[in-house]
Amino acid sequence: MILTSKRILMGNEAIAFGAMKAGLQVASGYPGTPSTEVMETIASHASKYGIYAEWATNEKVALETAVGAAYSGANTLVTMKQVGLNVASDPLMSLSYIGVKGSLVILVSDDPGPHSSQTEQDTRAFGHFSNIPVLDPSTPQEAYDMAKLAFRLSHEMEIPVILRTTTRVSHGCADVVTEDIEPAGRDIEGYVKEPRWTIFPKLTAQRHPWLEDLQIRISDRFSDHFSENTFNSISKGNSKIGIASSGVSSLYTNEATNKQTGTFSHFKLATVHPFPEKAALEFLSDITDLIVIEELDPYLEEQFLQLIGRHHLDVNVYGKKNGHFPVSGEYDVDVVIEGVNSSLQSMNAEVPLLTHSTPVVARENIPSLPVRPPTFCAGCMHRTVFYAFKKAAAKLKKENGKGTVFSGDIGCYTLGNAQPLNMVDTCLCMGAGISMAAGLSHTQQYQEGNYAKQVAFIGDSTFFHSGIAAMISAVYNNADITLAVLDNRTTAMTGHQPHPGIGLTAMGNPTKAIDIAEVLRSCGVDLVETIEADDLGKCIETAKMAIEYEGPSAVVFKGKCVGITKATGQYVIDEEKCTGCNFCVSQLGCPAIFSMSSGIPQIQDNCTGCSLCAQVCPSDAIDLREVLQ
Amino acid sequence: MKFDILIAGVGGQGVVLASRLLATAAIDAGYHVATAETIGMAQREGSVTSHVRIGDEVCGSLIPAGNADLIIGLEPAEAARNIHFLSKDGSIVVNEHAVIPSASANNAEYIPEHVIEFLKENCQETINVDFTQLAKEAGTYRATNVAMLAAAAGADLLPFNPEELWSVLEKMVPEKYRELNRKAFDMSLERVSGMKDPEKQEQVQVQAMDT
Numbered sequence: 001m002i003l004t005s006k007r008i009l010m011g012n013e014a015i016a017f018g019a020m021k022a023g024l025q026v027a028s029g030y031p032g033t034p035s036t037e038v039m040e041t042i043a044s045h046a047s048k049y050g051i052y053a054e055w056a057t058n059e060k061v062a063l064e065t066a067v068g069a070a071y072s073g074a075n076t077l078v079t080m081k082q083v084g085l086n087v088a089s090d091p092l093m094s095l096s097y098i099g100v101k102g103s104l105v106i107l108v109s110d111d112p113g114p115h116s117s118q119t120e121q122d123t124r125a126f127g128h129f130s131n132i133p134v135l136d137p138s139t140p141q142e143a144y145d146m147a148k149l150a151f152r153l154s155h156e157m158e159i160p161v162i163l164r165t166t167t168r169v170s171h172g173c174a175d176v177v178t179e180d181i182e183p184a185g186r187d188i189e190g191y192v193k194e195p196r197w198t199i200f201p202k203l204t205a206q207r208h209p210w211l212e213d214l215q216i217r218i219s220d221r222f223s224d225h226f227s228e229n230t231f232n233s234i235s236k237g238n239s240k241i242g243i244a245s246s247g248v249s250s251l252y253t254n255e256a257t258n259k260q261t262g263t264f265s266h267f268k269l270a271t272v273h274p275f276p277e278k279a280a281l282e283f284l285s286d287i288t289d290l291i292v293i294e295e296l297d298p299y300l301e302e303q304f305l306q307l308i309g310r311h312h313l314d315v316n317v318y319g320k321k322n323g324h325f326p327v328s329g330e331y332d333v334d335v336v337i338e339g340v341n342s343s344l345q346s347m348n349a350e351v352p353l354l355t356h357s358t359p360v361v362a363r364e365n366i367p368s369l370p371v372r373p374p375t376f377c378a379g380c381m382h383r384t385v386f387y388a389f390k391k392a393a394a395k396l397k398k399e400n401g402k403g404t405v406f407s408g409d410i411g412c413y414t415l416g417n418a419q420p421l422n423m424v425d426t427c428l429c430m431g432a433g434i435s436m437a438a439g440l441s442h443t444q445q446y447q448e449g450n451y452a453k454q455v456a457f458i459g460d461s462t463f464f465h466s467g468i469a470a471m472i473s474a475v476y477n478n479a480d481i482t483l484a485v486l487d488n489r490t491t492a493m494t495g496h497q498p499h500p501g502i503g504l505t506a507m508g509n510p511t512k513a514i515d516i517a518e519v520l521r522s523c524g525v526d527l528v529e530t531i532e533a534d535d536l537g538k539c540i541e542t543a544k545m546a547i548e549y550e551g552p553s554a555v556v557f558k559g560k561c562v563g564i565t566k567a568t569g570q571y572v573i574d575e576e577k578c579t580g581c582n583f584c585v586s587q588l589g590c591p592a593i594f595s596m597s598s599g600i601p602q603i604q605d606n607c608t609g610c611s612l613c614a615q616v617c618p619s620d621a622i623d624l625r626e627v628l629q
Numbered sequence: 630m631k632f633d634i635l636i637a638g639v640g641g642q643g644v645v646l647a648s649r650l651l652a653t654a655a656i657d658a659g660y661h662v663a664t665a666e667t668i669g670m671a672q673r674e675g676s677v678t679s680h681v682r683i684g685d686e687v688c689g690s691l692i693p694a695g696n697a698d699l700i701i702g703l704e705p706a707e708a709a710r711n712i713h714f715l716s717k718d719g720s721i722v723v724n725e726h727a728v729i730p731s732a733s734a735n736n737a738e739y740i741p742e743h744v745i746e747f748l749k750e751n752c753q754e755t756i757n758v759d760f761t762q763l764a765k766e767a768g769t770y771r772a773t774n775v776a777m778l779a780a781a782a783g784a785d786l787l788p789f790n791p792e793e794l795w796s797v798l799e800k801m802v803p804e805k806y807r808e809l810n811r812k813a814f815d816m817s818l819e820r821v822s823g824m825k826d827p828e829k830q831e832q833v834q835v836q837a838m839d840t
Contacts, residue, residue, distance in 0.1 A: 175660075356695065370737075372676045376674075
């Protein structure tokens with residue numbers, strides 16, 4: 001008997017439990033919002049269920065690690081966010097030709113909006129590109145159930161399967177029915193030598209027809225929605241208008257149309273790639289107009305358009321391509337109502353339009369409110385380092401008239417772009433700050449002496465992710481750059497995961513800690529300094545020295561993320577001494593300090609006692625009030 | 630049954646924990662629940678919201694505009710920023726304590742009292758208390774979120790009562806902070822107990838004059 005229990009789970013936790021129920025044995029990933037909690041949940045249950053779980057240095061490494069284990073017959077999972085899949089795309093594209101033994105599920109979280117990503121890219125398109133099946137759950141419960149389906153499918157078809165979620169599934173919580181998990185154990189066949197595991201042009205040519213044939217077989221299987229639970233469903237309406245949707249958009253569709261239940265036929269797709277053509281054709285046979293509702297790319301819309309064209313069907317399609325639905329941004333019930341109404345008006349349907357609820361105050365009637373852009377936390381060490389480089393660069397500019405370009409990177413420190421620091425001149429993707437600084441240093445403008453030096457900032461986890469190769473390339477190619485490593489002893493942005501510099505694995509076991517300064521020295525950087533980030537004067541001095549050094553230089557700034565440490569005290573403004581110059585506010589942008597247009601600044605409860613404001617105050621008017629225990 | 634709650638605040642105020650507590654209480658009461666929470670970059674001192682949808686049917690986690698039965702605003706401007714989610718019969722529980730953004734954001738003057746007035750003008754059932762001060766009196770400003778949930782339950786604005794809510798809190802709050810949170814919870818209940826009942830309110834005022 002399978003024992004079940006109902007509990008509140010975040011979608012990511014539900015996926016972890018689904019994977020563990022499916023017999024997961026090896027898991028690897030790199031943290032990235034909104035995917036991170038899948039691996040965190042597995043790591044915290046790993047020893048209990050006999051699973052091996054790790055944080056890899058990047059997504060390519062994570063995938064390759066899982067592939068190795070899968071070749072040995074293990075049930076494996078690899079986790080990442082949508083931009084992480086770009087990093088892992090090299091092994092992925094080859095892997096689809098080769099396939100796997102055991103099972104391999106790739107959890108990729110997309111971020112429509114985007115809330116915390118560089119792009120709004122759609123992993124369904126990556127499935128199409130790489131010929132890998134994609135499952136698209138709409139709720140945490142489906143995420144749990146479809147994680148199990150993904151492992152089953154991967155094992156049976158001998159191909160990796162992508163389980164793709166979006167933010168509202170990954171980071172939404174819901175009541176989820178889960179089953180008791182038996183420890184999986186490490187009982188696997190083991191690696192068996194076969195030519196099949198070594199990719200060569202000849203093998204690729206042999207495997208390609210298999211891969212293409214597999215697409216048709218899986219499409220047929222996904223179409224078979226009545227005999228097997230594929231999570232696809234078709235409900236018939238009493239009009240000739242149909243709606244097709246996938247993922248969380250299916251729920252928005254249900255809610256948007258719930259006052260007209262029975263009007264529209266609804267095809268909810270959960271197995272989105274390979275497109276279940278037979279089921280789609282059956283759905284299209286009863287309708288004259290099709291509204292496609294999906295976030296991100298018009299993936300389903302294109303699949304339907306192709307199918308309709310190929311079969312010469314007389315069905316009009318309404319979606320992103322003809323402007324009825326937005327092509328970017330996150331959807332919700334209101335967006336869906338607007339899109340459906342626009343479609344209905346366009347088709348002159350004799351169906352009443354959908355209605356919005358009436359808010360007590362319309363959004364446009366809300367008076368102007370203070371904006372609250374995300375910024376460094378109060379007490380964050382990054383603020384000190386960025387401010388130090390700002391001061392050092394200003395001094396150099398004064399001395400020799402040369403400017404400095406600051407290349408940022410991906411992590412908490414991307415927020416160095418916020419006013420008043422304004423210290424991120426370029427930011428592209430992880431590791432790019434170093435390579436871009438190198439590229440900038442090889443331009444004529446720099447060679448002609450208009451710039452002092454190219455400065456790149458990178459965090460500790462990102463340094464291990466993709467900073468090392470960039471630094472080696474920069475040194476090898478004589479790029480004149482200064483690297484500032486912002487080492488706050490954790491992967492802060494995604495929720496404080498350990499990394500190779502910490503000396504602790506994902507499962508909490510002690511391991512060898514890799515010293516970033518030593519890595520930099522062995523990369524050929526001649527000037528490498530390591531300093532604590534709490535003394536502003538020393539930080540400015542060191543920054544200036546590193547910039548002035550001829551050739552590649554690096555400074556590792558060490559501090560501790562305030563997200564995982566306790567406040568050391570609180571500062572207060574001495575009203576007697578304060579001249580109201582507002583220097584502390586205008587220079588630092590610390591969220592603990594504010595000032596009204598009249599009066600002296602004040603320090604709020606979130607002060608952690610970092611002392612930076614006291615160090616910059618020209619009147620010595622900021623004092624430590626109490627040292628908290 | 631369908632009951633939608635929007636919790637709004639500033640990163641670090643405990644919005645996510647508040648929504649988890651409500652969601653757990655909803656499951657214990659036998660409902661389906663769906664939440665949408667702000668996690669990641671936006672949390673760094675930015676505006677954060679959590680949507681909590683409680684009901685008999687599984688639904689998407691984002692509340693449509695004009696659908697929220699209750700807004701819990703841990704900060705006045707954040708409550709106002711999200712008032713377009715509130716339905717015509719909805720209620721607001723709002724913290725009077727403002728978190729003022731650093732002036733570097735180039736903001737116009739933020740006067741929290743004006744924002745509270747705006748909320749009261751647009752929502753008849755608005756409960757406004759300096760919950761941060763109340764939590765400080767109980768022992769720590771960090772218990773503000775718990776105090777506000779207690780106020781909502783105590784004022785009968787949730788689909789479960791204060792005892793049901795506390796039994797969830799008791800399970801979820803670590804033991805060393807439990808007593809402190811209980812104190813904030815009780816002080817908040819007492820504070821709102823008079824607000825819905827004019828007779829009691831009068832007594833509270835009389836007591837206040839005595840002391």
